[in-house]
Amino acid sequence: MKAYVVESPRKGAVMETEMPTPADDEILVEVKAAGVCGTDVHIYKGDYFGEYPRIPGHEFSGVVKAIGKHVTKYQVGDRVAADPNIFCEGCDACKENKQNFCVDMHAVGVTRHGAFAQYLTVPERCVFPMGDLSFTVAAMVEPLSCAVYAQEKMGIPLGSSVLIIGAGPVGLIHLQLAKMNGAYEVTISDIIESKVAFAKTLGADRAVTSQELEQMGVERSFDVVIDCTGVPEAVEGAVKYVKDAGTLFLFGVCPDNSSININPYEIFKRELTITATYALKKTYGKALRLAQSGQVDLLAVVDRRLELDEVPDLFTELESGNSGLKVIVYPNGIVD
Ligand SMILES: [Zn+2]
Ligand SMILES: [Zn+2]
Known part of the structure; x- marks a missing residue:
């Protein structure tokens, strides 16, 4: 063969x-x-x-x-x-x-x-x-099942605002799942303009370039921020967008020798949750049913x-x- x-x-x-x-x-x-x-x-x-x-x-x-x-x-x-x-x-x-x-x-x-x-x-x-x-x-279905596992863990409460950083394939899957989970508004950003334009067609309420995101005055306004870039600088820069008592979720895989600067006092004072999922666990069947239902494109x-x-x-x-x-x-x- x-x-x-x-x-x-x-x-x-x-x-x-x-x-x-x-x-x-x-x-x-x-x-x-x-x-x-x-x-x-x-x-x-x-x-x-x-x-x-x-x-x-x-x-x-x-x-x-x-x-x-x-x-x-x-x-x-x-x-x-x-x-x-x-x-x-x-x-x-x-x-x-x-x-x-x-x-x-x-x-x-x-x-x-x-x-x-x-x-x-x-x-x-x-x-x-x-x-x-x-x-x-x-x-x-396999990448979908990783995203399903992640969203089960992160929890997206009904009526929450979600920011997705990175509009690649997994960012676009997270966008669709966040909507299904009950986010009232999903914003997605990327450094590449063509990806931003495409995200709009998949149901993003706001699709913006990283530069536009910086200028929007939306610091501390998202219940859940999902990093789908795996770029340490992007993760570091994402903390400021999380609402008090909100969650920063690391879905993109950063290099294993990388590090970022986060102010621990800010985590304490703002009750931030910073978490992630590793691979997937028994969510393949669920993802398959979602794909078969046609609810995820x-x-x-x-x-x-x-x-x-x-x-x-x-x-x-x-x-x-x-x-x-x-x-x-x-x-x-x-x-x-
Ligand atoms: Zn994979
Ligand atoms: Zn074992």
Whole structure:
């Protein structure tokens, strides 16, 4: 089969590799659509904890090609998507229902081979039937499930005002979920004007450039501020927008050696909550149902569709930052 393999940091190529064989409890999936995410870029660049060579890609959908002998719920030909996270369900964290801190956590496309390939294997317990969703939308359920997990934790009270910093794919998903959760007003900002303009079409009450946000006089006026940039300077600058007793939520992933300056007296005096979520935990099924209900427009955040052969150039390009929205790769040819 053909796969995009990162052989070592910054060295990736599409090559012929051996087709994986499903273990007894695993399913072999013919990958139809695979989303490109910041994690994939980290794997490409080498700032990640796993081993090389690695086939990245953890946001995917496809068709069951073969099943292991203990698989009971799926048959060859079923249309499926999957939660890429594989928890042991036996360690202390798992037993306390904190599976995203599992000491033996694995993930498709991170610690084992992923979806930028014609085929991959995944345990049956991670797989979900995707129904009649398009393959493209089904591949977007994984980032949606991360956002669902985050919004469950942050809590957006009815009638609250929300500020989202960063109008990339996850910012645009958070925008839609915040509205559904009962925010009376959602403001979104970005440094790129085309992203600001697009956010308006997805229901933002106010979509502004970062510069405009600075000049609006909206300090201390948002119940919840969600950072979707992962840029330390943006996080530092976000504190001033949080209302007294409000929440600053870090969804974007900052570099792990970064630091910011926050006045602890301000946290005390204003009763600020600063929190985050790590990956996702058991929200994939909920996200799938939301996608199937049509209440979240996932297709709107997809702006590029690529064949597998175009992936090496894409990663070279993404290394220097991403000014676009979601890229979907179709390892077996472009489909809906
Ligand atoms: Zn991802
Ligand atoms: Zn565990």
